[in-house]
Amino acid sequence: xxxxxxxxxxxxxxxxxxDQFWAAAINGISGIQKIRCFDASSQRSQIAGEITGxxxxxxLSAKYIDQTDRFTQLALLATHLALEDAGGLDAYAPQxxxxxIGSGMGGFATFESSAARKFRNQSxxxxxxxxxxxxxxxxxxxxxxxxxxxxxTCSTACSSGANAIGMALDLLRAGRADAVIAGGAEACVLPxxxxxxxxxxxxxxxxxxxxxxxxxxxxxGRDGFVMSEGAGMLIxxxxxxxxxxxxxxxxxxxxxGQTCDATHIVMPDxxxxxxxxxxAIRDAGMEPDSIDHxxxxxxxxxxxxxxxxxxxxxxxxxxARDIAINATKSMIxxxxxxxxxxxxxxxxxxxxxxxxxxxxxxxxxxxECDLDYTPNHARQKQPRNALCNAFxxxxxxxxxxxTTP
Amino acid sequence: MDTADIExxxxxxxxxxxxxxxxxxxxxxxxFDELGLDSMDTIxxxxxxxxxxxxxxxxxxxxxxxxxGDIVSYIEKHQMSAPLTKNEGQx
Numbered sequence: 025x026x027x028x029x030x031x032x033x034x035x036x037x038x039x040x041x042x043d044q045f046w047a048a049a050i051n052g053i054s055g056i057q058k059i060r061c062f063d064a065s066s067q068r069s070q071i072a073g074e075i076t077g078x079x080x081x082x083x084l085s086a087k088y089i090d091q092t093d094r095f096t097q098l099a100l101l102a103t104h105l106a107l108e109d110a111g112g113l114d115a116y117a118p119q120x121x122x123x124x125i126g127s128g129m130g131g132f133a134t135f136e137s138s139a140a141r142k143f144r145n146q147s148x149x150x151x152x153x154x155x156x157x158x159x160x161x162x163x164x165x166x167x168x169x170x171x172x173x174x175x176x177t178c179s180t181a182c183s184s185g186a187n188a189i190g191m192a193l194d195l196l197r198a199g200r201a202d203a204v205i206a207g208g209a210e211a212c213v214l215p216x217x218x219x220x221x222x223x224x225x226x227x228x229x230x231x232x233x234x235x236x237x238x239x240x241x242x243x244x245g246r247d248g249f250v251m252s253e254g255a256g257m258l259i260x261x262x263x264x265x266x267x268x269x270x271x272x273x274x275x276x277x278x279x280x281g282q283t284c285d286a287t288h289i290v291m292p293d294x295x296x297x298x299x300x301x302x303x304a305i306r307d308a309g310m311e312p313d314s315i316d317h318x319x320x321x322x323x324x325x326x327x328x329x330x331x332x333x334x335x336x337x338x339x340x341x342x343x344a345r346d347i348a349i350n351a352t353k354s355m356i357x358x359x360x361x362x363x364x365x366x367x368x369x370x371x372x373x374x375x376x377x378x379x380x381x382x383x384x385x386x387x388x389x390x391x392e393c394d395l396d397y398t399p400n401h402a403r404q405k406q407p408r409n410a411l412c413n414a415f416x417x418x419x420x421x422x423x424x425x426x427t428t429p
Numbered sequence: 430m431d432t433a434d435i436e437x438x439x440x441x442x443x444x445x446x447x448x449x450x451x452x453x454x455x456x457x458x459x460x461f462d463e464l465g466l467d468s469m470d471t472i473x474x475x476x477x478x479x480x481x482x483x484x485x486x487x488x489x490x491x492x493x494x495x496x497x498g499d500i501v502s503y504i505e506k507h508q509m510s511a512p513l514t515k516n517e518g519q520x
Contacts, residue, residue, distance in 0.1 A: 085448060090473050147479055147486075150472040 027196045027278075028429060030271040031110025031259030032369050033102040033207075037073030037252055037356050041105055045366075046373050048355070049381040050402040054236035055356050056250050062215055069227035071235040072213040073252030073357035091151045092164055093131030095255075098362075099161035099209035100168060102255035106205065107169065110259040113203050115269040122174040122201035123162045124192040126184025126208035128361035128416070129217060130158035136216045161209050173201050179361070181416030182323070183282075184208050185256065186364030186424055190280035192260050202265050207257035208365035218251055224290065226325060227251060239358075240385035241322035241351035242329050242393035249323040252357030256365030258372075275372045278409070278425045279308025285419030292328055292415055297335035300421035301411060308425040310409060312340050315347060315425075317380060317407035319371040320397075321415045322351035323358050330392045332413065337395070348405055350374075350398040351383040364414035368424060371412045375428050378406035430508065436501045442481055443497065446474055457498035464497075475500070484508075 034041065037055025038048035048055070055073045064070040080089050080097040083104065089097070107113065113121055134155040138148040154160055159177035166175050174195055178187040185208025192206035212218075221227045228248040231238030239250040258277075266273055281303025285293035305312055318336065322329055337344045352363075352370045359366055374380050379402050386399035412424045430438070436457055444452035447464060455464065461471045475486050475494065482504055486494075494500060 086446070087448065087470070087473075090477075147476060150469070150476050 025197055026263040026276055027193055027260055028263045028266050028276050029258050029274045029372055029426070030261050030266050031106040032274065032372065033105030033109060033257045034255070034366055034369050035075055035078070035098050035102045036254040036359070036366055037075060040075070040101070042109065042369060042373065045369070049352065049370060050379050052382045052384045052400060052402070053355060054239070054384060056235040056238055058235060059213060061213055067215070067218055068222045068229045069218060069248070069251065070232040071238055071250060073250060073254070073359070074213055075253055091155065093134045093155040093160060094211035095127055095131055095133070095209045096155070096161040096164050098211055098253065098255035099125060099257070100164060102207065102209065102257040103165050103169070103205055106257040106259050110271060113259070116202045116265070118170050118172040120173055120202040121171040122192070122195050122204040123165050123171055124176045124178070124188045124195065124204050124206040125162040125165065126178045126180070126186070126188035126361045126365065127158050127161060127210055128179060128181045128184050129210060129212045130179065131156035131160055132212050132217050133214055136214050165205060171205065180420040180422070181418055182358070182360050182363060183414035183416035183420040183422040184361035185368070186412065186414035186422035187282060187420070189258060189277070189365065189368060189424055190282060190422060193277055193280050196260060196262055203259065203261040205257055206260050207255065208362040209255035210360040210362040211253045212360060213251050213253050221251065228324065237385050239324050239354050241320070241324045241354050241383055242333070242389055242397050243386050244388045244390050246324045246326060246329065246390070248325055249353070250357030252359045254356065254359040254362045254366055256362055256369050258365070258368060273429045275375045276427045276429055278427045279304045279306070279310070280422070280424050281305070281307055282420070282422045285421065287419060289419070290417050292331045293419065294331050294335045294338060296419060296421045297332060297413070297415060298339045301335065301339050301413065301423045304411065304423035304425050308427070310425070313343060314409045315340070315411050317371070317374055317410035318347055318349045319367045319410065319412040320349050320351050321413040323353055328415070330390065332415070333393045333395055344395055347396065348380045348398050348403060348407065349395055350380055352381070354384045354386070364412060364422065367414065368412050368426065371410045371426050374407055375410055375426055378404060380405050380407070432501065432505055435504050439478070439497060439501050439504070442478060443474065446477055455497060457501055458496055460496045
């Protein structure tokens with residue numbers, strides 16, 4: 025049974041809507057700026073990828089806004105755009121429409137602001153819990169669009185979005201849904217959350233005065249990831265149903281692999297990454313030789329980019345150098361649980377348009393990162409079978425295979 | 430503020446918080462459900478009113494609120510008691 029992508033919606037620091045996002049991506053535009061949403065002068069990392077023009081009042085009522093965290097609002101906008109792109113899902117019974125969403129932190133904007141109120145002995149918003157809970161985005165997507173089927177949320181840190189898309193593939197294959205809204209959402213450009221990542225030395229700190237240069241996967245001098253926010257949603261359907269309703273088909277979601285390192289809570293492990301990529305390729309009924317494009321996890325941390333490079337070389341051997349690899353995070357930073365959903369949209373657009381977006385800020389590569397990362401300029405190349413990687417705290421490794429239809 | 434002032438301000442506040450509700454249709458005797466507010470909407474309204482009026486609704490007492498006048502009475506009562514509490518604290 026084949027599963028296809030019939031709609032995409034993205035809200036990112038480089039654009040809202042697939043057209044705007046993709047135009048910026050292929051032109052190598054950075055969405056990283058000094059933090060505006062709170063006073064970041066005491067943070068070690070003072071830059072982020074923010075959705076600066078985002079106004080929930082343009083598409084949500086005051087009541088919805090009171091009851092939703094920013095990550096849910098971003099998810100709702102991305103879902104609206106994806107459904108519009110897909111031409112709606114009215115052809116299906118509501119009970120057969122599922123939602124599968126990933127988020128690493130859930131409603132942490134609400135959590136942080138309510139905690140601050142509580143510590144000042146002020147009462148807290150009555151919807152603090154339903155706004156904070158990780159499954160609130162999936163629940164609100166269902167409420168807003170009357171989707172009465174399976175409603176799942178996956179929280180596997182930075183791989184959440186990839187796992188959510190993989191779970192959607194499983195649901196469709198198992199016959200538990202006819203169509204799934206699947207993706208990820210995150211909004212944790214927040215003082216406490218960022219301080220937590222700073223404490224782990226995970227965030228960049230050397231580029232506070234040059235934000236656009238800060239997210240530099242595979243480059244010499246990279247010193248950590250740039251916190252970012254956003255949402256990406258896919259409309260996934262069984263091919264048969266999509267064709268019956270005359271939907272346009274962007275790509276096929278062909279395979280999914282997931283492994284756990286079971287070694288360390290935050291340090292990546294090459295073997296787990298190799299196993300996840302290999303599992304996804306096997307799940308798609310392919311061999312590694314078939315893969316001609318990889319949208320890498322590539323967060324711009326010193327260790328992570330090296331380990332992913334080694335993993336790709338271990339799995340693909342000499343062919344690794346022939347694969348066009350790129351890093352969406354070089355432009356938008358790390359959107360945590362949304363990152364693989366947005367990365368998936370970049371992967372699908374590469375298959376759909378025959379253009380590989382660049383990895384920016386890659387003037388000089390780290391000697392230990394010696395593959396073809398599509399440096400600085402987009403490349404006209406038609407990939408056929410592409411891999412999108414996502415690796416998260418907890419030792420989670422998820423890979424997805426998309427192919428041309 | 431006297432009772433009438435508080436009532437006017439509370440009604441204006443509710444009209445800004447509740448969609449499709451005109452201030453002229455709200456009175457002190459308007460029950461929350463008559464204004465289209467369910468129990469969770471009412472809790473949210475009271476939370477927003479705390480910030481707007483600089484007051485803290487005590488949970489147990491606020492549970493008994495049924496109409497706009499209940500909010501007005503509470504604000505009036507606690508507005509008057511505030512200076513007294515302060516004096517007692519200083520003593």
